[in-house]
Amino acid sequence: MTTSRSVDRSPRGFRVAAAVAVGLIALPLIGLLTRVEWSRFVSLLGDATVRAALWLSLITSLAATVVATVCGLPLAWALARGSWRGRSVVRSIVLVPLVIPPVVGGVALLSAFGRTNGLVGESLYSIFGVQFTFSALGVVVAQSFVALPFLTLSLEGAFASLNNQSLDFAATAGAGPWRRLFLVVIPSVRPAFIGGVAVAWARALGEFGATVTFAGNIEGRTQTVPLAVYSLLETNAPAAYALSALLLFVCVVVLVALRGRWLGGIRP
């Protein structure tokens, strides 16, 4: 590593510590790739359990991304541009899923939406017949729960620094709130919007703890790819490795496509 400014030289020992950090992340990834039986990769992914999990994950993660976007964007707007009381409290609550263990999130979801004894889940079931536990709907709820903060966080920052002059001109030219949203707001925050949606989707796709606790691990119904990896590790380890490699590949593709845009301000 060479730095252009001599003042940016790192203190002694920094490089070793930085190398440990890279190794800690890179070694498991390399280890995973060495365990995959590449010659059987495609046929391993053709396994019925694997295919069901892939299909379920695709559908539920996309649905959760839609939920997170449709609800998270208005929330981010209210947090960034509104001036209502309790804003900071709501902001903290919305960020909770980022920091609590996903399994705790699952327990919390059970206590709210569980069919028996759930805070609102019991009436939802008896009145509308809606059941979240042991259903794909529950998977979507669990994934939305963990994905929402990512979207809200990245959009709130972008909305806060939105340029007022563009909005003002659009309004006096006749654009109401909806048209301003699509003509000015979303185009101006496009990097944060695309990044937020992509990271929310990646988070939904990888969700494990909340899903297994809340929706259960039923093959073909609530068993998403991460859950299938966990189950297959005991019954069909080569398939588990192949599936893990596929998930890793998808995440790397998302990150490369974003090139740090989600975090913003990082030197390319």
Add this chain to the structure above:
Amino acid sequence: MIAIDGVIGHGAPLRRVAETFTDEVVGLRGPNGSGKTTLLRTLSGLVPLVEGTLTIDGRVVDGGGTFVHPEDRRLRYVDRDPFPSGSLGQFLAFPLQCAGLGRRDRERFVDETVETFGLGDLSTLSIREMSQGQLARATIARACIGHPRAIFLDEPFRGLDEANKERMLTVLREQLRAKGLLAIVVSHDPSDLTRLCDRVVSFD
């Protein structure tokens, strides 16, 4: 016709204004902080009146518990676009998009505007490639595109050299007269205003 009788300001009262604007070109001059921009923003609905009444064509749009949002007043307030982007055509068509015009109408108005404002030399440039002066010309043209009810121009000649300012003054004067528009123009330069406007209001 726009009639204002009240106090303008951003929260805190700034000055009392009692003026009536008919279909004419009005110049507005005065030192920094005298409330020129605040008046335009109040008329267009971006800032509410501190007290008093504002009527457009006899209808109260601000005052007495009524407040009509800027998108329903259609009094186009034109400042410099801080993040312009896209092609000249997209830039010019933006206010038409805001007003909900279809693509065919937008293209017709864009062609007409490029023609009348003599922007042919800019049509191959993207907005980002334009100089300050070229952008100022495009901004003035965009202010007049379509059929706005009124336009408020805030320092439209900033960044223009003498020759281009002369050209834009002439075209703007012709266009405002031809469309019979109500226009209010803020400028620091008294000679610009006397040449462009039917009358000049002074905020001293």
